[in-house]
Amino acid sequence: MVNTCPPTPEEAASAGQRPFVELTDVSLTYGDFGEGLLALKDFNLSVRQGEFCALVGPSGCGKSTTLKLVSGLRQPDAGGVIVAGKEVSKPLKIVGMAFQNPTLLPWRTSLDNVLLPLEIVEPHRRGFRKEKAQHVDRAMALFDKVGLKDVADRFPWQLSGGMQQRVSLCRSLIHEPDLLLLDEPFGALDAFTREDLWDTVKTLWQEQKFTTLLITHDLTESVYMAETVHVLSARPGRVIHSQRIPEALRRTREDRFSPAFADAVYALRQHVGHAQEDPS
Numbered sequence: 001m002v003n004t005c006p007p008t009p010e011e012a013a014s015a016g017q018r019p020f021v022e023l024t025d026v027s028l029t030y031g032d033f034g035e036g037l038l039a040l041k042d043f044n045l046s047v048r049q050g051e052f053c054a055l056v057g058p059s060g061c062g063k064s065t066t067l068k069l070v071s072g073l074r075q076p077d078a079g080g081v082i083v084a085g086k087e088v089s090k091p092l093k094i095v096g097m098a099f100q101n102p103t104l105l106p107w108r109t110s111l112d113n114v115l116l117p118l119e120i121v122e123p124h125r126r127g128f129r130k131e132k133a134q135h136v137d138r139a140m141a142l143f144d145k146v147g148l149k150d151v152a153d154r155f156p157w158q159l160s161g162g163m164q165q166r167v168s169l170c171r172s173l174i175h176e177p178d179l180l181l182l183d184e185p186f187g188a189l190d191a192f193t194r195e196d197l198w199d200t201v202k203t204l205w206q207e208q209k210f211t212t213l214l215i216t217h218d219l220t221e222s223v224y225m226a227e228t229v230h231v232l233s234a235r236p237g238r239v240i241h242s243q244r245i246p247e248a249l250r251r252t253r254e255d256r257f258s259p260a261f262a263d264a265v266y267a268l269r270q271h272v273g274h275a276q277e278d279p280s
């Protein structure tokens with residue numbers, strides 16, 4: 001049932017698609033070169049436009065580092081990082097990010113937290129006052145989509161963890177990014193809230209088709225959410241296995257209890273196990 005052969009960059013190219021995100025032979029060392037910590041080595045990754053990918057792998061293998069490279073927060077020591085056809089050399093504006101910790105500012109209301117990126121990042125900042133009414137409308141529509149009611153005027157400390165994470169999600173999407181980077185955003189939530197948010201994010205992605213990279217330690221989550229799951233080796237991280245997850249496997253919540261779904265999770269678990277045993 002599980003197709004373990006993702007489309008290669010060549011196959012995507014022959015179908016007329018250039019990868020939207022492409023990391024080629026990337027290495028990155030933290031700290032002083034020579035005695036620093038080698039986080040990624042010979043790292044290759046290719047993501048199609050609109051694709052939903054998950055990155056899984058042992059703790060400390062370089063998953064968050066990969067997102068830092070893709071978002072332009074860090075540059076590699078060697079190799080290339082291309083997003084939307086351009087070499088990444090500085091923080092990208094087409095990126096939305098959400099993390100395990102919602103990182104909302106406690107003195108701002110939910111609405112003002114969501115509007116914050118538009119207030120401080122160009123080109124939105126310039127026209128912010130003039131276009132504020134449209135931005136507020138968009139924020140309210142996003143609140144609605146993620147199932148939040150009457151939270152606009154409430155402060156983060158008046159919201160549950162799941163509600164805060166939904167606000168954080170709205171903030172990551174308010175500027176309509178082409179690329180959504182999710183660093184374990186569901187990790188700290190209770191199981192039921194997490195499952196609800198999986199569906200929320202899936203629905204938003206199906207509607208808007210932003211290219212998505214999700215970091216997770218939860219293989220069930222990766223199979224339910226992603227079209228392709230990439231398994232990283234132990235540090236220094238590189239992709240050692242890529243697994244396509246057929247859509248038919250993960251349409252509904254009930255699908256998560258099917259034998260085919262369990263097979264896909266099991267196959268991934270084997271590869272993560274190998275990564276933990278043998279870093280080479």
Ligand SMILES: Nc1ncnc2c1ncn2[C@@H]1O[C@H](COP(=O)(O)OP(=O)(O)OP(=O)(O)O)[C@@H](O)[C@H]1O
Nearest residue numbers: 030031037039058059060061062063064065066235
């Ligand atoms: N700013 C930094 N300075 C020095 N070392 C760092 C820095 N950031 C990350 N590292 C190290 O680089 C390696 C990869 O870190 P990274 O956070 O990318 O891993 P990860 O796979 O996301 O980990 P986890 O699954 O535990 O969140 C780790 O050994 C980490 O300690």
